[in-house]
Amino acid sequence: MAPKGPSTGSNAVIPATCSRPQEALDIDGVRPNLNQAARTNVVEQLQRMAGVGGVRMGFTLNSPEFALLNGDARVKALRHQVGLP
Numbered sequence: 001m002a003p004k005g006p007s008t009g010s011n012a013v014i015p016a017t018c019s020r021p022q023e024a025l026d027i028d029g030v031r032p033n034l035n036q037a038a039r040t041n042v043v044e045q046l047q048r049m050a051g052v053g054g055v056r057m058g059f060t061l062n063s064p065e066f067a068l069l070n071g072d073a074r075v076k077a078l079r080h081q082v083g084l085p
Contacts, residue, residue: 053082
């Protein structure tokens with residue numbers, strides 16, 4: 001009989017199945033009143049996923065979940081970095 005509870009192997013699978021945009025959202029959730037530290041965490045997570053390319057990054061940044069970051073200068077620089085207008 002197998003022991004009850006999660007094994008160490010199942011814990012290693014969870015981060016691999018989570019998409020990077022989802023990780024950015026999971027930091028603090030999507031709230032219209034994110035404080036500066038929470039915004040910084042979300043932008044840093046988006047910067048880590050810059051390697052996915054312009055199309056996917058554009059799709060992610062244009063989603064309603066990230067609309068609260070539209071005026072942020074760091075997001076504008078990130079868009080430029082991946083080749084977006």
